[in-house]
Amino acid sequence: MSTSAPARESYYVRTGEHRFKPTAHAGGAWDPAEQHFSPLAGLVVHALDRHLADRPGGADGLVVGRVGYEILGRVALDECEITVETVRPGRTIELLEATVVIGGRPVVRARAWLLARLDTSAVADSPTGPLPAPGDLPVWPMDEAWDGGYVSSIEVRRAPTARPGRATAWISSRLDLVAGEESSALASYVALVDTANGIAVQQDPTAWMFPNLDLTIHLYRQPRGAWTGLDTTVSFGPTGQGLTSTALHDADGPVGRAEQILTVRPQPGS
Structure with a gap:
């Protein structure tokens, strides 16, 4: 008698057309009662993908060139609603905006610029060199340095660090973004990018x-x-601000950059 394969674990479960409930795997590193922003960023791209797929013509040959997230407040580990609207329609350039609401309050706003897909392979080039392959780097037990369900869910391979504030790492996860739903390569990729702020402290x-x-x-x-x-690379300034800057790669080479502005302050009681 055949047996069905066990259900894959996920970061979110869909509870409505635009509503999602986080699982324990989405738990944050600073506070287990909050969501880690990394899977939520991927979930927003998942919602953008659905918005494009549901309209006539789909994405119409457009690809994401930029997505920017503003974190407006505490992102509780609670059910969220994500709405998407087209702010600036266009055939070659388009702007989408997504809003994440938890408990009736907007907690994240994201804007994504979509650009026309053209053949520019003849001039494709970047001075950014490749990273060592994931298999060439040792496994780093990130959960020994950070708490939270998200950190425990990922595999991290990191090169030995020469100094604080610098790290080269590969991140992977076997969990689905949304239970029972296929996610795009971009959504799955973006769902791991925010990890950068924890690998090069x-x-x-x-x-x-x-x-x-x-x-x-x-x-x-x-x-x-x-x-x-x-x-x-992570830099701290002298007046409470910091910056995490990352060159982004996949197994074929560099793909872009990510930036995160930080608020730097002592832990209470330190």
Whole structure:
């Protein structure tokens, strides 16, 4: 007698047309009662994909060139609603906006610029060099440095670091983004990018807090594959601000950049 394969675990479960409930795997690193922003960023792209797929003509040959997220407040580990609207329609350039609402309050706004897909392979080039392959780097037990369901759900391979604030790493996850739903390569890739702020820390997170207030991703090539590559630099300024800057890679090479502005402050009691 045949037996069905066990259900795959996921970061979210769909509860309505635009509503999603996070699982424990989406738990945050700073507070287990909050969502880690990484899977939520991927969920927003998943919602953008659905918005495009549901309209006549679909994406019409457009690809995401930039997606920027503004984190407006505490992102509780509660059911959320994501609505998407087309702000600036166009055949070659288009702007979408998504809003994430939890408990009746907007907690994230995201804007995505879509650009026409053209054949520019004859001039495609970047001075950014490739990263070592994931298999060439040792496994890094990130959950020994950070708490939370999300951190426990991912595989991290990181090069030995020469100094605080610099790291090269590959991130992968075997979990589905949304239970029972196929996600695009972009949504799955973006769902791991926000991890950058935790792989190249400047200071011990038990003594200092440095959460990011935003995440901005620029892409000059659409990523593919199971690994998100991060070549990350973290800088702290003298007046409470920080910046996490990352060259983004997939297994074929560089694909773009990500930036995160940080609010730097001592942990209470430190």
